Amino acid sequence: MQPELLKFGTFVIPGFMAMVAIGALFALGIGFHLARQRGLDRMELLSYSIFMALSFWLGAVLYRLFFTFLQSPQAFTENLFHLRVLIEKSGTSVVGGILGAALFSWLYLKRVGLPLWGTLDITFTAIPLAQAVGRIGCFLGGCCYGRPTDLFWGVTFPGHSHAVHPTQLYESFLNLLNFVILLIVYRKRKFEGQVFSLYLINYALIRIVVEFWRGDTHRGFVIRGASPWTSLSIPQMMCLVILSLGVLVYLRRRKKSQA
Numbered sequence: 001m002q003p004e005l006l007k008f009g010t011f012v013i014p015g016f017m018a019m020v021a022i023g024a025l026f027a028l029g030i031g032f033h034l035a036r037q038r039g040l041d042r043m044e045l046l047s048y049s050i051f052m053a054l055s056f057w058l059g060a061v062l063y064r065l066f067f068t069f070l071q072s073p074q075a076f077t078e079n080l081f082h083l084r085v086l087i088e089k090s091g092t093s094v095v096g097g098i099l100g101a102a103l104f105s106w107l108y109l110k111r112v113g114l115p116l117w118g119t120l121d122i123t124f125t126a127i128p129l130a131q132a133v134g135r136i137g138c139f140l141g142g143c144c145y146g147r148p149t150d151l152f153w154g155v156t157f158p159g160h161s162h163a164v165h166p167t168q169l170y171e172s173f174l175n176l177l178n179f180v181i182l183l184i185v186y187r188k189r190k191f192e193g194q195v196f197s198l199y200l201i202n203y204a205l206i207r208i209v210v211e212f213w214r215g216d217t218h219r220g221f222v223i224r225g226a227s228p229w230t231s232l233s234i235p236q237m238m239c240l241v242i243l244s245l246g247v248l249v250y251l252r253r254r255k256k257s258q259a
Contacts, residue, residue, distance in 0.1 A: 027129050067220055181198075182195050191257030
């Protein structure tokens, strides 16, 4: 755990933010490379990437604020006029960020000169790489930790009395694997929108599985069973929605390409 990656006097670079920034730069580099091969305008792609990053953050924040309100309306109302404190307490969510970025992309790309499905394929080929690096930031920050474990690779974070599953690293590895798979699919795709739809499907499955080993309970639950295997967390419920959307997009885009 390394919350402060670098420190110069009073200037501190948090480990989480550093990894998020590095992941974003890697993803941008991959996106530019694929865009150049396709002949897309890189400045237009850069503008889109900047606004999409903002929409990702906004979606991540609004998602958590919404479910914070559902879980505790009174606490939400009490902190409503201290928005910064409320956001810090609520945190952010990758699931909300994906929904925000997808919605923004749909609206934005329809109004500019970039092709909708082709640009989405490029963008969502690169995004898993940013997520893989970003989850290392979660590991450095000690958030998104797992359930207690006696396995030899368990990690004991400060403030914990027992080793826990390093679910941040589990998801980092799976996102990296997703990036490799989607990059291969992108090279051999049979229709535009194929990569985007597979990203939605793959990420939803990754998050649903990793959630079974998550130990931080602030995410909230739709069903709280006797064990994680009989419970359904809010992120898992939302990932089922994303999974359904991905399957729907895949089938519709494939059908249209065949027609």
